[in-house]
Amino acid sequence: MEETKEKEFGNLIRGKKVAKEVQDGLKAELEELQTKSPKVTPKPGFGYIIVGERPDSSLYVKMKIKACEEIGIQVKGDNFPVDATEEEVITKVQELNDDPEIHGILVQLPLPDHIDEDKVLSIISKEKDVDGLHPANVADLVMRGKSPRFVACTPFGCLHLIKTVCPDLSGLRAAVIGRSNIVGLPMFSLLQDANATVTLCHSRTKDIESILKECDIVVAAIGKPQFVKGEWLKPGCIVIDVGIHSIEDKTKKSGTRLVGDVDTASAKTVAKYITPVPGGVGPMTIAMLMNNIVKSWKIENFDE
Amino acid sequence: MEETKEKEFGNLIRGKKVAKEVQDGLKAELEELQTKSPKVTPKPGFGYIIVGERPDSSLYVKMKIKACEEIGIQVKGDNFPVDATEEEVITKVQELNDDPEIHGILVQLPLPDHIDEDKVLSIISKEKDVDGLHPANVADLVMRGKSPRFVACTPFGCLHLIKTVCPDLSGLRAAVIGRSNIVGLPMFSLLQDANATVTLCHSRTKDIESILKECDIVVAAIGKPQFVKGEWLKPGCIVIDVGIHSIEDKTKKSGTRLVGDVDTASAKTVAKYITPVPGGVGPMTIAMLMNNIVKSWKIENFDE
Numbered sequence: 001m002e003e004t005k006e007k008e009f010g011n012l013i014r015g016k017k018v019a020k021e022v023q024d025g026l027k028a029e030l031e032e033l034q035t036k037s038p039k040v041t042p043k044p045g046f047g048y049i050i051v052g053e054r055p056d057s058s059l060y061v062k063m064k065i066k067a068c069e070e071i072g073i074q075v076k077g078d079n080f081p082v083d084a085t086e087e088e089v090i091t092k093v094q095e096l097n098d099d100p101e102i103h104g105i106l107v108q109l110p111l112p113d114h115i116d117e118d119k120v121l122s123i124i125s126k127e128k129d130v131d132g133l134h135p136a137n138v139a140d141l142v143m144r145g146k147s148p149r150f151v152a153c154t155p156f157g158c159l160h161l162i163k164t165v166c167p168d169l170s171g172l173r174a175a176v177i178g179r180s181n182i183v184g185l186p187m188f189s190l191l192q193d194a195n196a197t198v199t200l201c202h203s204r205t206k207d208i209e210s211i212l213k214e215c216d217i218v219v220a221a222i223g224k225p226q227f228v229k230g231e232w233l234k235p236g237c238i239v240i241d242v243g244i245h246s247i248e249d250k251t252k253k254s255g256t257r258l259v260g261d262v263d264t265a266s267a268k269t270v271a272k273y274i275t276p277v278p279g280g281v282g283p284m285t286i287a288m289l290m291n292n293i294v295k296s297w298k299i300e301n302f303d304e
Numbered sequence: 305m306e307e308t309k310e311k312e313f314g315n316l317i318r319g320k321k322v323a324k325e326v327q328d329g330l331k332a333e334l335e336e337l338q339t340k341s342p343k344v345t346p347k348p349g350f351g352y353i354i355v356g357e358r359p360d361s362s363l364y365v366k367m368k369i370k371a372c373e374e375i376g377i378q379v380k381g382d383n384f385p386v387d388a389t390e391e392e393v394i395t396k397v398q399e400l401n402d403d404p405e406i407h408g409i410l411v412q413l414p415l416p417d418h419i420d421e422d423k424v425l426s427i428i429s430k431e432k433d434v435d436g437l438h439p440a441n442v443a444d445l446v447m448r449g450k451s452p453r454f455v456a457c458t459p460f461g462c463l464h465l466i467k468t469v470c471p472d473l474s475g476l477r478a479a480v481i482g483r484s485n486i487v488g489l490p491m492f493s494l495l496q497d498a499n500a501t502v503t504l505c506h507s508r509t510k511d512i513e514s515i516l517k518e519c520d521i522v523v524a525a526i527g528k529p530q531f532v533k534g535e536w537l538k539p540g541c542i543v544i545d546v547g548i549h550s551i552e553d554k555t556k557k558s559g560t561r562l563v564g565d566v567d568t569a570s571a572k573t574v575a576k577y578i579t580p581v582p583g584g585v586g587p588m589t590i591a592m593l594m595n596n597i598v599k600s601w602k603i604e605n606f607d608e
Contacts, residue, residue: 135439142442144489170508173510181447185446185447197508197509198503200492202496204475206501210518214514214515
């Protein structure tokens with residue numbers, strides 16, 4: 001996937017480029033299916049709910065809408081004020097559940113403190129749960145012999161990136177750092193299901209260096225800027241950096257720059273492949289959301 | 305928990321004794337609650353379904369019934385012939401779901417090939433799913449910040465045994481060998497939730513010795529007789545042996561003897577604590593089933 005020649009260390013896995021390939025593929029697939037079967041629901045539909053005006057949440061939603069528009073997914077959105085009630089939000093989720101033009105529902109997190117996130121998420125129909133957080137999808141991801149309808153977008157995107165440089169994970173050692181419900185835990189299940197031998201590391205893990213030293217794949221999702229150091233890594237490994245943090249940098253005009261959970265400068269000298277921040281995992285999260293919406297539409301219309 | 309003095313290596317974790325303590329505790333608790341609140345459902349109720357006459361399944365069910373009787377749990381059982389239809393079994397599950405005297409339902413596995421196990425298990429009400437296999441219980445076990453109503457009995461029993469000799473697992477390294485839905489995967493989640501750093505090993509794992517060498521806790525549930533060797537282990541570790549196999553032994557009158565997934569003779573010289581086979585994990589599975597039935601009855605009657 002690299003245009004430049006592959007080096008022994010420090011090759012970038014360009015998530016932005018891979019995400020564009022995924023989205024271009026989805027667009028082409030949609031156009032083909034719509035031409036062949038003009039009678040099916042004309043377009044996949046994406047319904048989102050955002051409460052309040054957090055700049056990060058607003059930006060993420062904007063990026064998702066833009067991706068939908070590029071692919072040919074119609075969007076119905078609801079922007080609630082920050083003091084919206086839980087009941088209002090739940091009523092809207094139920095409307096989207098019942099709307100035959102909507103195939104995927106996203107409630108942008110975090111919600112304001114007075115709204116119970118778990119309660120709101122549990123209302124989303126599992127058939128439209130394109131974020132992969134419904135208990136039925138979680139259980140199907142975890143259990144052997146079952147396949148979830150939807151997988152959480154960020155870890156699903158990370159697995160896709162890993163596979164672009166290493167299609168067969170069987171027998172490899174992997175470490176996932178961080179155990180959140182939306183990244184670390186589903187990432188563990190995906191790597192395990194791909195037959196890697198996975199160690200789940202977290203804030204209570206001792207001597208993490210000695211674990212990473214053995215691992216062919218490292219996924220860092222612990223939420224600490226530049227936490228993973230190059231000298232902890234196994235030479236030639238693959239590093240996926242899920243973190244994104246703004247840190248002070250006086251050499252920049254803005255006074256800040258974006259970094260991940262990995263100290264990229266040192267890691268690049270040891271890892272064979274590494275995702276940049278920004279432009280690595282972030283774009284893939286959106287691409288996999290698009291993938292899930294189109295998948296939902298295909299199941300609805302083509303019984304796949 | 306050992307009556308004899310603790311040694312540096314080879315102390316037995318006597319599951320049979322621990323299981324008896326758990327069951328005696330449940331019996332005492334039941335008697336106390338029934339004396340205090342004579343108006344509540346007089347007894348917890350256990351409903352089982354067994355199809356066919358496999359000797360191992362029949363034996364397990366008998367042991368579960370005996371434990372219920374000792375504690376004071378009433379039992380309603382249905383023994384179907386091996387050619388019972390899926391519909392008959394499902395109808396019985398639904399009857400048990402609706403029966404207010406039943407607080408826990410067990411369908412003894414395996415079912416004959418013509419009956420879809422997943423389908424039958426998915427019918428069991430999650431409020432009576434004392435085997436902990438319902439997707440809602442699986443998802444709640446896996447996800448951070450949630451607590452399942454019921455945990456699968458064998459891994460739950462293993463955790464209980466580990467805690468008798470090591471109450472605080474935070475920061476320890478653990479390996480689970482085997483990734484079945486009823487043992488390996490929930491065992492991983494339980495150890496992880498107890499803040500151990502867990503590596504899930506399986507049939508595709510390479511160089512398992514080097515992983516076990518780092519681990520303070522090893523749970524073997526891979527289904528291969530005497531697979532784990534003492535020389536693979538970290539000196540002073542805790543070994544939980546979930547396997548049970550009958551192997552040839554000409555020195556025995558019966559011509560066979562029972563062994564686990566661990567080569568106990570060599571492991572005893574390296575591990576500080578190890579469960580025997582038989583008399584280790586097996587009795588704990590039954591004790592945790594009893595625990596789950598009583599828990600269900602308490603939630604129903606005391607809103608716990």
